[in-house]
Amino acid sequence: MAGGQERILRRRIGSIDATKKITRAMELIAASRIVKAQGRVQAAKPYSEKVTDVITNLAGGGAGVDHPLLTTAEQVDRVAYVVIAADRGLCGGYNNNVLRAVERAIEADKSQGRDYALVLSGKKAAGYFSFRGYEIHAAYEGFSDQPNYNDAKAMAESVAELFESGQVQQVQLAYTHFLSMGSQEVAVEQFMPLEPSEIGADAAEDADSGGYEFEPEPAEILGRLLPRYAEARLYAALLEGSASEHAARQRAMKAATDNAEDLKINLTRIMNRARQDSITTEIMEIVSGAEAMSQDDDDGLKDIIEQSLEGSFASLASDRNDA
Amino acid sequence: MQVELVSPEAVLFSGECSQVVTRTVDGDIAFLDNHAPFIGALDIGQTQLWANDGVVSLAINGGFVEVSGNSVTILSDGALAAQDINIQDAQSDLQAAEEALNADADDGAAANAKKWAETRIQVSSAV
Numbered sequence: 001m002a003g004g005q006e007r008i009l010r011r012r013i014g015s016i017d018a019t020k021k022i023t024r025a026m027e028l029i030a031a032s033r034i035v036k037a038q039g040r041v042q043a044a045k046p047y048s049e050k051v052t053d054v055i056t057n058l059a060g061g062g063a064g065v066d067h068p069l070l071t072t073a074e075q076v077d078r079v080a081y082v083v084i085a086a087d088r089g090l091c092g093g094y095n096n097n098v099l100r101a102v103e104r105a106i107e108a109d110k111s112q113g114r115d116y117a118l119v120l121s122g123k124k125a126a127g128y129f130s131f132r133g134y135e136i137h138a139a140y141e142g143f144s145d146q147p148n149y150n151d152a153k154a155m156a157e158s159v160a161e162l163f164e165s166g167q168v169q170q171v172q173l174a175y176t177h178f179l180s181m182g183s184q185e186v187a188v189e190q191f192m193p194l195e196p197s198e199i200g201a202d203a204a205e206d207a208d209s210g211g212y213e214f215e216p217e218p219a220e221i222l223g224r225l226l227p228r229y230a231e232a233r234l235y236a237a238l239l240e241g242s243a244s245e246h247a248a249r250q251r252a253m254k255a256a257t258d259n260a261e262d263l264k265i266n267l268t269r270i271m272n273r274a275r276q277d278s279i280t281t282e283i284m285e286i287v288s289g290a291e292a293m294s295q296d297d298d299d300g301l302k303d304i305i306e307q308s309l310e311g312s313f314a315s316l317a318s319d320r321n322d323a
Numbered sequence: 324m325q326v327e328l329v330s331p332e333a334v335l336f337s338g339e340c341s342q343v344v345t346r347t348v349d350g351d352i353a354f355l356d357n358h359a360p361f362i363g364a365l366d367i368g369q370t371q372l373w374a375n376d377g378v379v380s381l382a383i384n385g386g387f388v389e390v391s392g393n394s395v396t397i398l399s400d401g402a403l404a405a406q407d408i409n410i411q412d413a414q415s416d417l418q419a420a421e422e423a424l425n426a427d428a429d430d431g432a433a434a435n436a437k438k439w440a441e442t443r444i445q446v447s448s449a450v
Contacts, residue, residue: 040332047331050398054362054389061362149331149400212391215347215363224364225387228400235331 006278009271013264020260026090027253030246033145034181037243040146041178044239048232055225059196061218069160069226072193073169078115080137080168081106082159082191082234084175084241085122087144092255094176094184094248095124101186102174103132117168119159121147121238137162147242152235159234160227163192175237176244184244191233194226286312324356325394326372328381330402335381342373343395345388354395361390367438369446370397380405382446384439401439405446413443 083102085095106116117137120126126139138158143151162168173191176184214221290305326343328336343354346368354361365386372379384401417440423433 043333044331046327046334047329047398050327050329050389050396051387053396054387054398057362057389057391152331153400212360212362215349215352215361218362221362221364221387228387228398231400232331 006271006274009267009274013267013271016260016264016267020257020264023253023256023260027250027257030091030250030253034243034246034250037146037239037246038178041236041239041243044232044236048229048236051225051229051232055222055229057212058214058218058222058225061212061214067223067226068164069192069194069230070196073166076114076169078117078168078170079109080117080119080159080162080171082119082155082171082173082237083121083125084173084237085120085125085128085144086241086245087123087141089124090252091245091249092252094245095122095128097186098174098176099125099128101188105172105174105188106134117162119155119162121151121155121241143238144242144245147235147238149231149235152238153231155238156227156231156234159192160230173234173237175241176248178240178243178247181247184247192230194230282312324354324358326374326397327394328370328372328397328399328402330398331400335402335404336372336374336379338374340372340374340395343371343397345370345383345397347388354390357393358390358395360392361388363388365397365399367435367442369442369449370402380446380449382408382439382442384442403443403446405449408443408447410444410447413440413447416440417444 081102083098085098089095102118109116116134118129118134118139119137120129120139121141122144123141126136126141129136138155140151140155159171163171170190171192172188174186174188177187178184286305286309290309293305324340324343326336326338326340327334341356345352345354346366347363348366349363351368352363365383365388367384368382370381370383372381382403382405383397383399384403386397386399386402388398389396416436420433420437420440423430424437427433
């Protein structure tokens with residue numbers, strides 16, 4: 001019967017409404033976190049800029065560029081990928097974009113006869129690669145929302161060990177670059193060996209040493225500084241990843257909320273039509289019943305039917321007001 | 324001179340100071356106005372900044388210092404201001420480090436942990 005359908009629709013609308021409340025809440029949370037995450041990206045900048053400054057000055061002061069982190073291997077047999085993805089889903093294509101880019105890069109390496117090693121950040125990355133049968137060297141999780149420096153440090157140390165021990169000859173860093181609220185871009189960049197040009201160490205020959213005094217020797221300071229530089233760079237990538245994650249989640253949840261709203265409107269229309277249909281049918285039944293009765297020429301009965309008709313109109317009207 | 328103390332997560336101090344005392348791996352060093360350009364690696368130790376409104380004392384867990392053009396920049400991924408130090412944590416860390424050192428006197432990580440705990444206790448008790 002039509003009343004049954006109406007009840008089913010009412011229940012569906014209720015469940016969509018509940019889902020909408022959840023997605024709306026997630027959208028608002030993500031929106032507030034983007035601002036925080038962006039602030040952290042900004043707050044991390046002075047440190048890495050100063051570290052780069054110091055490296056440039058050190059190179060100018062004659063520190064040799066022969067640190068293991070700066071040494072390019074003659075032949076690359078194995079490439080490590082540091083992948084920065086999220087711990088949670090429901091953030092649109094954020095995870096998949098990074099993970100697919102890495103998978104493509106690994107395929108390209110394989111065709112050149114290079115092996116791979118995976119260092120992952122984020123539950124989703126670990127899930128993706130283990131499901132596809134990739135061998136995972138190290139997986140970190142639990143901080144994709146709000147990474148702190150110690151997380152970056154722990155990751156960078158394990159990556160540096162992998163690189164310095166010669167197990168891999170190159171390290172690539174895959175993360176999502178946060179350009180603005182509306183646009184983020186997957187980036188796969190060389191992480192190790194560090195590019196001397198990028199850190200200003202190639203200025204060694206022509207730079208003016210500026211008459212710096214060093215304590216201890218420049219080369220020793222550089223040796224201590226380069227790992228910090230790598231950490232800072234990884235930390236920046238983690239922060240950008242988290243800002244991108246929140247931005248992607250905000251967009252995805254906004255789309256979901258809008259969708260739920262559309263669905264709700266549609267279903268409400270269908271439900272109203274079903275209700276109206278059932279009301280019309282009911283009236284038809286009463287009227288045709290009344291007509292059948294009046295042909296039996298009993299006026300007393302006719303009065304009773306008219307009264308009952310009024311009664312059901314009144315209840316229908318109040319029904320409508322309720323709806 | 325202008326002094327900045329920068330950690331990876333934030334700029335912890337930025338302001339005018341008359342004197343900076345810190346500890347490089349070769350020993351304590353003080354900077355006054357117009358110090359010659361200098362780059363040093365910092366050891367675990369106490370750093371003091373003579374700011375306009377008093378002396379700021381911090382525990383530094385390694386880092387770098389650069390002096391140039393009448394400004395001092397201290398880079399550290401582990402710097403704690405005296406008021407942020409949890410003395411109980413420091414003491415329990417000290418105990419754990421000493422136990423580790425008793426078991427293995429050549430444990431470099433434990434030696435550093437001990438030094439870091441001692442520095443924190445020293446800095447926080449000096450306030």
